[in-house]
Amino acid sequence: MAEKKLMYGNHAIVEGVIAAGCRFFAGYPITPQNEIPESMSVRMVDEGGVFIQTESEIAAINMLFGAAAAGKRAMTSSSSPGISLMQEGISYIAGADIPVLVVNIVRGGPGLGNIAPAQSDYYQSTRGGGHGDYFTITLAPNSAQDLYEFPKLAFELAEKYRNPALILADGLLGQMMEAVEFSFEPIDPKSLPEKEWALCGCKGRERRVVRSYDLKQGRLEELNLRRAEKYTTIRKDEQRFKDEYCDDADLVVIAYGTSSRIASAAVRMARQKGLKVGLLRPITLWPFPTDVLADMSKRIENFLVVEMSCGQMIDDVKLATECRSNIHFHGRPGGGVPIPSEILEKIEAVLGGAR
Template sequence: MAERTLMKGNEALAEGAIRAGCRFFAGYPITPQNEVPEYMSWRMPQEGGFFIQAESEVAAINMLFGSAATGARVMTSSSSPGISLKQEGISYCAGADLPIFYANVVRGGPGLGNIAPAQGDYFQATRGGGHGDYRVFVMAPNSVTEMANFPKRCYDVAFKYRVPSMILADGILGQMMEPVEFDFDPVDPDTFPEFDWTIGDAAGRERRVVKSYDLRPGRLEEWNFERQKRFDTIEAEESAWDSEGIDDCELLVTSYGSCSRISKSAVKLARDNGLAVGLLRPITLYPFPKRAFKEAAKGVKNILVVEMSLGQYIEDVQLSVEGAAPIHFHGRPAGGIPTAEEIYEIIKKIMGK
């Protein structure tokens, strides 16, 4: 067994990114993600990378835009309001086909809201977030170990398809500590192949321009179609999910991220009490594991969606199961954390027990 270290989620996220080859981090303080830039500030120089506390979230994402264009593995992190500020820059990265990685350690909103764990940024994360026609590869960890290991998967997908990638976490995942096991060996960015899209050393090649616009008639439409093909491939090949007891269940419970841990406790409670309940949890939110949901929905009598927001995640479940079973909803917004017991009570009610 690999060595287990007790780590805070935010620190595991930072360390995971560095081990995945991240060598440029720009960020701005906001709770509850401050441990990420704090960790990066001393850890990054050890690996010959660069850390900077930018003057704003807006500057931070644009520093990433510049650094990513040189081919570096880059990262920024923030929490809800800060991610809103970064959306323009993220859209530019998508439009210029630059692979970037960022994390949203979500807090309660809208507005300043509070710093409690929440899942209210689901739409923003999974629908692109900024302006224009694009998506972001979104992973939703539910443990500190996944916080540590998912940055590598985000970089792999981001560089394979040249799209932005992100981790959608929350205050629970950022602040909690758990033993961590890395499932990959540290990546040395010096071993990466040369890319044919980076800028900076033009000697001996045609000059290159990184940009998100093309004014030739029809060309921007073609470009968007071409990018959509990459998203189609991502949808076909890169979705991931996790399940428990879904083959013989009457009620399918589904949640993502930290909330899926709470639902898991509730499902266990129900099964211990003889109820046929299963749990399906998407690991990637974009692409959403639609087929897994469609399959799991066959033969179940009811579906229960539990999220820490007021009806965002449920829409992807509805779109995926296509009316195969009635969908029930339990949502707690802006720092309301459901308990396993309260979910269990709802399970019993739905099942008529």
């Protein structure tokens, strides 16, 4: 087993991105993710890559568009308000079928909000975010280890489906230190295959065009229908989740990212009290792990959704369970972070009420 290193989540992302063979970073400072560009400004240069501090998040996402269209792994990181600015670019990138990686270290919103950890960008991440018919593959890490490993996974999924991918973390995961094991062999960017769609000069081949528009009658409809097929495949094949103690559960708590860590503590406390409670942690938020939930809803009467927002993922839980179960909610918006005991109280209230 490789040695474990104590790292900030934000630094784990940087190392994970570099180990994933990415050598292009463009971004703009915003709290609570500044450790990422700061560290990138050193690490990318050390590794012979590109680091650009841009004039805005708008420029950053468009530099990614260029670098990724040129066939290179490219990423940016930001936090909620900056991600809002990037939505135009993400829409174009999705419309041009280009793989990029965007990391959102979510903070409290709307507006300038605050810099505390939050999960209020769920809708934005899982519903496309910008204009038009598209989705972004969205991964929700809940540890520094995940932050190290998910960039590689995100690039692989993004390239497999030629689609932007998003890592949705939050200020707590970014600012927290944990042990990280460098669990995979770093990828040499030179070993990555050339993309058959990349813009690199048309020597010896037909010229290529990367664009998101098609003004000819009916063509965009055709294109979007083809892309919809791709989304159907992703929904079918790429749902990821982790479950704990769900087999005999009377109630299953559903939470992702930071909330899932805290909920996990609450579930263990409930088990110590003899309550049959489980935890389902979606790892992919889009595609949402609908299948496992649909299945669970046939035998589990109560679900408790815990989010650091007023309730966004709860909609996907309701859609997946199709009214077969009772869906309860505990939310802490505006940078509020729940503690295990308050989730336990809610669990007890639901199970008490159910009896």
